[in-house]
Amino acid sequence: MSERASVPKEEEETESETEQEPVTTGAQSVIRALENAGTDYVFGVQGGAIMPVYDALYDSDINHVTMAHEQGASHAADAYGIVTGDPGVCFATSGPGATNLVTGIADANMDSDPVIALTGQVPTEFVGNDAFQETDTVGITQPITKESYFAADSDTVGDNVSEAFALADAGRQGPTLVDLPKDVTQGETEVEPGKPETPDTYDVPEEADDENVQEAAEALAEADRPVILSGGGVIKANASSALREFAKEYEIPVITTMPGIGSFPEDHELSLEWAGMHGTGYANMAITNTDCMLAIGTRFDDRLTGGVDSFAPDAEVIHVDIDPAEISKNVYADYPLIGDAREVLRQLFDAMPRAPDADEWRDQCQEWKSEYPMDYDTPDDEPLKPQYVVEQFSEMTPDDTIVCTGVGQHQMWASQFWEYTEPRTWVSSHGLGTMGYGVPAAIGAKLAAPDQEVVCFDGDGSFLMTVQGLSVAVREQLDITYVVLNNEAVGMVRQWQDGFYEGRRMASEYPWIPQFDKLAEAFGARGFTLESYENVEETIQEARDYDGPSVIDAHIDPGENVFPMVPSGGDNGLFALNEDQLDMI
């Protein structure tokens, strides 16, 4: 069970296994393996080599969502995996179907999102002959999955899928893929797939070494300036409650990474929100000046650390991670604790000899909050500020509202100015930074959590990349509110051009942008335009009230940029608060 924001999805175990017909083909064994693993939804696109699998799906209770493009299938499955905590499933045919999935698989790999991809393949006898729609899917995806399987036999194809499913979910989650040659899925077999079990070479650590835990706890208790850095792994491990208990008991300020947004409530006084390139000034001050950092489930990405030479340079680092390869990969761990985040937090909770004596430090953190407020001006005579749109929306919606985004400036505003309090309510593309993630991700998120409100902030550039997904949202009657923060540019690139390329705006301005409200209507969704402050609330309310997908085309100040900002490879403590400060650091 994952830690869901509100009502947990009901476990539907009503269908008895005795009702199941025995399998007769490899394809049926594939579908049976998915059924056994508890799959509710598959996101996919039909095609020649995957047809036997779809044919077997015809008789299954698994719901299939036909996507408009395979990239959308992998992103929707990814978002489904983030929101439910269980692997999202996507299907595509061989060749272009499989290559179109690749972006979403790579995205899931970077963010450790549980996804299983099943791809059609040309019949075994044609493999290697450059047959129609043949591509080396296993070869292409091997570097971006936990494992890619080539199904060699109708008798074992079900086991391949079961194992891939278990592997996607186990330990550090991530994507797996099974490539399914058409003769293997069409071939006859009576072999039922085995239970989802990870391969015997795959170890999943649970508890960390007790002695190491003891030493780490003592170091943390001794600290004068302690912080907790909570990464995406805390959410993945369903350790948000354990984190909250730990932080509150020992009164240690909490910084999250971007994927860790929602693991700790941002309205709590110990929260400093998130650190990194566009993190809050107070989080970046605290992360720079801490003398002991308890980092949990984070891989110390360069967008978080800036230059490692200036990253938390006074800090002893206690690094909790389920993946031993993350320990001392980017930042040296003085106290490596390999294990499941929830287990290790429990161990640490018990091992702490006392709370650190950190009154002064906590006061300092509060002082930074007032020194570096996340403020912005809203002059009436200037165009709409994107921050205002995000903040208004946040105030109008329940705490368990799920926010999806594309990638770019809008993503930063959505993460900075929305107040997150619950895990699995922030659905975004972090490590890979995939523009176009938002539209299909919102589809996956809504189906994963039909009782929660879903809003997707997107940029005009990002939205255009996967806008065809609106047809799916309309067909499936999904109540999603898309908000396009439209500045007629790929704004983040333009911001960098202005800051670091002498304002030479090559290929970053989109003066030919379509009218998104009309585009939405053409798809069968509701379209709205937003141009001034006076009807922000009213428009948001109308879009939320509409029972189906709606698109708000918010024409924002095209000159607005994202701050604070730590330039790439820079020192987190020297973030720029405005354009002028970029020149000072």
Next chain:
Amino acid sequence: MTGGMPGPAPDERMRPKGRRNTQGIRVDPEAEVTHEPRQAVLSALVKHRPGVLSEVSALFSRRQFNIESLTVGPTVDEDTARMTILIEEPEPGIDQAKKQLRKLVPVISVRELEGEAVRRELALVKVSGEKPDDVNAIADMYGGQAVDASTDSVTVEITGSKQKIDAAVEAFKQFDVQEIVRTGAAALERGPKTLEKDV
């Protein structure tokens, strides 16, 4: 351009005293610490199945580990193969290489072999056949032997450490080396230790 937030400028802020080196290790601000690359022999037991070699070699390439040689072959267990990988990396790189290897699903276990491990490489050297007796004499010196001969060429087999083979190849150059192939190192730990599954 607009945007921007209130707050003290960068030069007015509280600053930490310490720093880290480029490998993320906290260092004495006065002294620079760098790790020099060293050679390491990694031995890995892997599942003997298609694609394993490409999975391992792709890992080394995409993570930019500096690899000197990689050999692979079957073991007594037909489901298992053994790889010997020579890399040259600073200490943190060697540590990462071991961990990343261990993470691959078909990899059963990984160990770095100690310096005194038995290391052997095989080379086949094809030289001109004009002076077969002289070629044989040099081969004898290095414990090698001629394995093929024709009127125009002699092929010699030599086994040994990398240094020995380097020296032998150098010596054969006087006979006009036509072709050469080297296997890269195979290695086993000395004494009774074996490469069991890591626990």
